[in-house]
Amino acid sequence: MKSSNPKIRSVTVADVARAAGVSKATAARVLGNYGVVSEKIRSDVLAAAQQLDYRPNELARSMTTGRSGIIGVVVGDIENSFFGFAVRGISDTARSAGFNVILANSSEQIEVEKAAVRVLIGKRVDGLIVTPSESRDISHLRDIHRSGRPLALLDRALPDFDVDTVTVDDRNAARRATELLTACGHRRIAYITAVDFAGHEYKDLGQIYTSSVRERIEGFMAACDIAGMPPSNRLVMLGAKTPQETCKITDKLLSRPHPPTAIIASDSVIALEIFKVVRQRGLRIPEDLSLITFHDADWTTVTSPPITVIDQPAYTLGKTVTELLIRRLKGEARPPERIIVPTSIIERGSVAPPADQG
């Protein structure tokens, strides 16, 4: 036995067919596992394939079938463990249904998101799962949908775009979390979130183009209303997109003459940063400041005190949206569904009545 295959040209059905002494069509039937072939020929072909170490070219296969067996996923930020879990839910579900996943990160930037979608369409993915980074410009999503490719939305709904969507009940979650604080006596509460906006001051919902962010703010505001908090005590801070910015925002917030007595963080990355700033300033949680965060990140249980969180079933979210998509891929025709997954609050030790009953 001399040296093995010299060049990169791979073994094809035609090669196998020749080796087995049958036609290309017949070999293809065996190797592609379709049509009918006699037992004898089947084993001949399989033997030849084995012998030549034949590996099907999925690309060529996809070309003719039109199906690639790939689901494209565009997600805001994989670093964020919330999305990490969601992606895991997607992958597991996809894989067990025989699909592969191509992952793209939009960094929450609409232009990157559009580019990613273009690439995935180019790769002829069978369907897409997207967390739209904003609701103003969704032409690329409409395009996908119009082209007949199934699309499902994850974590963020688009009010006037009716496709399969799976979100958590953000409004309610935010309201309940806020109520937990107001019930404790807090009357000056900050909500820090990571939306892209020039300037960190929140004015009105007209600025907000991400449904989940919007709904949470609405829930927060509703709870503040019920507690009779004056508008100036509802501190909605936008733009916490990086640890640096979060740090700055938190610092500014805590340097006010009347700092908030409680903070709600819109995700665990933000909460972690807040925690660091708070500790660095020598403040105690929960005595000096109460803290609640969205997402039950692993670290929230090991701090002192452990953090009270709004638990979002991220894995389930991913699983559910993938199931929805796959059912469509299998040809199921039905009106778009909007599924809202409930959240729960896990109370740990980071909430207490404010010291200064202001």
Added chain:
Amino acid sequence: MKSSNPKIRSVTVADVARAAGVSKATAARVLGNYGVVSEKIRSDVLAAAQQLDYRPNELARSMTTGRSGIIGVVVGDIENSFFGFAVRGISDTARSAGFNVILANSSEQIEVEKAAVRVLIGKRVDGLIVTPSESRDISHLRDIHRSGRPLALLDRALPDFDVDTVTVDDRNAARRATELLTACGHRRIAYITAVDFAGHEYKDLGQIYTSSVRERIEGFMAACDIAGMPPSNRLVMLGAKTPQETCKITDKLLSRPHPPTAIIASDSVIALEIFKVVRQRGLRIPEDLSLITFHDADWTTVTSPPITVIDQPAYTLGKTVTELLIRRLKGEARPPERIIVPTSIIERGSVAPPADQG
């Protein structure tokens, strides 16, 4: 204007050519951006393409060119934030060089790893990056390499398989971490790691088939030797593959008549679990137990006390291995390189002299 495109058949070069009144070949030249075309015709074709909303079919393109523009990545466990960072490094580097990434998770199981490799080869990825889950069975890796497709190894070297490899200097890192402990006076130290093995008791290196694990144990042992520790005080524990198992192992360890006075965790997932168990038992870190972990996970700074870590430049690791691979993809022929990236120890508050100077 009636309703838009009725079915799924997408616009092809032929369609554009027809609309522009040129041959398929010419349209392809413009759209594929190769060959020479006159300015006038170019703009005609582009206009037609725009008008028809032409999107190139990357699949078909890959078919003929043989290049897919995709790098396949098989990683042990994406949940683990070490790999998360590495993958981020890979993605960023790949993307900026014009490549896409398909990610697969092996769950550290050799069979899953093999299946993943098969799928990726089927998709005709241009090259692969793999963290081999063990060194005994690497026939699938040899196959990749033999087929002429570039392959690079991440985080784990394979002694007798010479391909581009990027690892951290595990042996040294483990040795230095252990020395930090012995210098403090520790003489009974546990090392908990996540290798797959029946029974948690470590006997000898013959059991270990993952290079990084092996090297770390060697480093740990070397430092123990220098400190003159008896073999029975070097507690290497295998099998911490899930939080549950880690919990059980740690519990058993701390229930010994002579429990270790210090523990080194082989990754941050394990360390987190150890931390929880320790706290649950009412033990104090570092007074009752010192703790060091591999990987500077985000949570290690917010615990009380913060954890001393071995910082592995995971992002750099991913970036480096991708650069190596891409250089090969671009046709660079050179002997395989083995790059070892240095680590550093970040001392925080989880190491102190043992109370019981035993």
Added chain:
DNA sequence: TTATTGTGTGAGACCGGTCTCAATGGTAAT
């Protein structure tokens, strides 16, 4: 004027599969 060179374009093969359709041969029914 004729030969030479070069530029832009078109025709058609090709990549490696799938799939339609016709042809073959054997068996059952008439």
Added chain:
DNA sequence: ATTACCATTGAGACCGGTCTCACACAATAA
């Protein structure tokens, strides 16, 4: 024996691009 039917197999088109090659025509050189 003839016809009908079924199970297998083979030939070749097709998917949507790339790429080779031949050719037409214009510009330049001889």
